[in-house]
Amino acid sequence: MPPANHPAPQLAHSAHSLQSLNHAQGACCCGSPLLQRFHDRMMAEISRRHFLGGTAAVMALFAGVRAPEAIGARPRGQDGPLLLTHLRLFDGSGTPLRENVAIRVEDGRIQAILPGDAEAEGAELIDCGGRVLMPGLIDAHWHTTLAGITQVAAMTADAGYVHLLAASEAERTLMRGVTSVRDVGGPAFALKRAIDEGIVAGPRIFPAGAMISQTSGHGDFRLRHEVPRGATTPLSEQERQGVAAIADGEAEVLRRTREQLMLGATQIKLMAGGGVASTYDPLDSTQFTERELRAAVEAAEDWGTYAMVHVYTPRGIQRALRAGVRSIEHGQLADEESVRMMAGEGAWWSLQPFLQDEDSNVYPDAARREAQRQVAEGTVRAYEMAQRFDVKTAWGTDILFNPQNTPNQLRHLAKLTRFYDPLTVLAMATGRNAELLSLSGPRNPYPGTLGRIEPGALADLLVVDGDPSQNLDFLADPERHLRLIMKGGRLHKDSL
Structure with missing residues (x-):
């Protein structure tokens, strides 16, 4: 199977042969x-x-048995807390950005909001370099x-x-x-x-x-x-x-x-x-x-x-x-x-x-x-x-x-x-x-606060190159401008 972030050959062929059709939303x-x-x-x-790919995978989907390997890229595992430092914070409320903040993540949730140069204290440290941290969309x-x-x-x-x-x-x-x-x-x-x-x-x-x-x-x-x-x-x-x-x-x-x-x-x-x-x-x-x-x-x-x-x-x-x-x-x-x-x-x-x-x-x-x-x-x-x-x-x-x-x-x-x-x-x-x-x-299948960055909220987080207080131009190219993607405390992307 082709990588999950690339279109399958069959789809590419269909798109090429049907390029005269407009299926836009x-x-x-x-x-x-x-x-x-x-x-x-x-x-x-x-x-x-x-x-x-076979009976084992089908049973994994419909009978609750985990397949030997997940489809697509697996998130990076963390055994302990993470500390994201030196960031500007958009907390999901619409209020102005907060400057020089750090966020501690543990057990899939936001544990604390701290000063930007906070000490790791046993956590894996990720320096965000002054970029904006915001909730997942x-x-x-x-x-x-x-x-x-x-x-x-x-x-x-x-x-x-x-x-x-x-x-x-x-x-x-x-x-x-x-x-x-x-x-x-x-x-x-x-x-x-x-x-x-x-x-x-x-x-x-x-x-x-x-x-x-x-x-x-x-x-x-x-x-x-x-x-x-x-x-x-x-x-x-x-x-x-x-x-x-x-x-x-x-x-x-x-x-x-x-x-x-x-x-x-x-x-x-x-x-x-x-x-x-x-x-x-x-x-x-x-x-x-x-x-x-x-x-x-x-x-x-x-x-x-x-x-x-x-x-x-x-x-x-x-x-x-x-x-x-x-x-x-x-x-x-x-x-x-x-x-x-x-x-x-x-x-x-x-x-x-x-x-x-x-x-x-x-x-x-x-x-x-x-x-x-x-x-x-x-x-x-x-x-x-x-x-x-x-x-x-x-x-x-x-x-x-x-x-x-x-x-x-x-x-x-x-x-x-x-x-x-x-x-x-x-x-x-x-x-x-x-x-x-x-x-x-x-x-609600996901008990906990979504869409906000506050202590106790689920750790669905993005680190972006861009200034949302000025414009949202960075959204036009998420592959380039989304530098970190976290869901439930698990890193799915980290290009910092």
């Missing part, structure tokens, strides 16, 4: 019919293939299995290759300094387990599991010939494999929500409106009744966690908020009344910089281009209103089916300096996003 396209065909193929094969809208593969490759590659590619992309995600992600739909449970057990390297994953959708909703990937569904019709392949769950009526929504909680979902994802790339559900459609949404919200609350919704329009946003939803994903078409309601309810607005720019999809038809234009214009208004009405705002990317764009993940963050000062942007991608993750309460 833009507004959410998880309603694409190609998504269905991808999962039909991938998940149908996964049930009958061993794909990690958090992407609040990420599709772990779907980000790093093209639609065509997903449709034609072996299932094992698809999953190995997802694991490889997870390592690249970590090496971009993204140490935690909130997965907002798809079968990410196995990859999360493999990362947590040290079989592969990758970020902490907060999985939502299957996207819950009404019939004809944004998560209904069936083709026309599969409709209507009879009382005894079997579930579609994407439903059986946990990509999406179609539910109509309060009882079905309740059942599907409870199933995701049983599988380990840290939060619940529902589709409450249409999308730009959708084949069936138009952008302006409103999905699920308030009673149906409330059934999912109450089930999540009974488990100490929350529900989020994919939605763009004021009507859908307001319906979701009345039902008790805690996080609005996208929402670029919100009006002032909707934004005031978000602020009043204390809900989160999980926004992505969909700006119809070089990172956006290119659509062949005028109708979708017009919908994309509406979302792009709405994005500018959304960031302005989020600040004016003091709505709790999260950052995410929603990169989907786009290996060409995943290396630019941090560019999506740097774009936000158009709307905020650089330290506020970094605070959004660290401490603020961590507050959103904490809504999962007792379902």
Whole structure:
């Protein structure tokens, strides 16, 4: 297998032969019919293939047995404490940098914040040379299995290759300094387990599991010939494999929500409106009744966690908020009344910089281009209103089916300096996003403080060449400018 930080030969060949196709990220396209065909193929094969180099590796992923060697680069081991000295500190709060600080790390956590020239006292010393130390970044809208593969490759590659590619992309995600992600739909449970057990390297994953959708909703990937569904019709392949769950009526929504909680979902994802790339559900459609949404919200609350919704329009946003939803994903078409309601309810607005720019999809038809234009214009208004009405705002990317764009993940963050000062942007991608993750309460698989540098917090840390108090230009080249990457006290990169 090629090194984890290089594209596989098959992928390179596919990219070369399909260079005329633009698979760039833009507004959410998880309603694409190609998504269905991808999962039909991938998940149908996964049930009958061993794909990690043999039975031992497969058992390591799915039966809890550690494989003899992990996939990808292993982090550098430490048997004792570390002391990072002579650094400037961004602590994740958005306040100005602190000068000449040292950080002591022990047992995967930050033990103390000390003067910059503190004595090692038994710790391994790493001199940061006056560089900036900051918390690991958090992407609040990420599709772990779907980000790093093209639609065509997903449709034609072996299932094992698809999953190995997802694991490889997870390592690249970590090496971009993204140490935690909130997965907002798809079968990410196995990859999360493999990362947590040290079989592969990758970020902490907060999985939502299957996207819950009404019939004809944004998560209904069936083709026309599969409709209507009879009382005894079997579930579609994407439903059986946990990509999406179609539910109509309060009882079905309740059942599907409870199933995701049983599988380990840290939060619940529902589709409450249409999308730009959708084949069936138009952008302006409103999905699920308030009673149906409330059934999912109450089930999540009974488990100490929350529900989020994919939605763009004021009507859908307001319906979701009345039902008790805690996080609005996208929402670029919100009006002032909707934004005031978000602020009043204390809900989160999980926004992505969909700006119809070089990172956006290119659509062949005028109708979708017009919908994309509406979302792009709405994005500018959304960031302005989020600040004016003091709505709790999260950052995410929603990169989907786009290996060409995943290396630019941090560019999506740097774009936000158009709307905020650089330290506020970094605070959004660290401490603020961590507050959103904490809504999962007792379902949080990583107990401890994320996104902040303070005593007792989990030691997810980056040392960077750059001055975030001035700009975020260093994010454009993480390979060069991220000099140290630590997750849970383990060094995944140290070029100091």
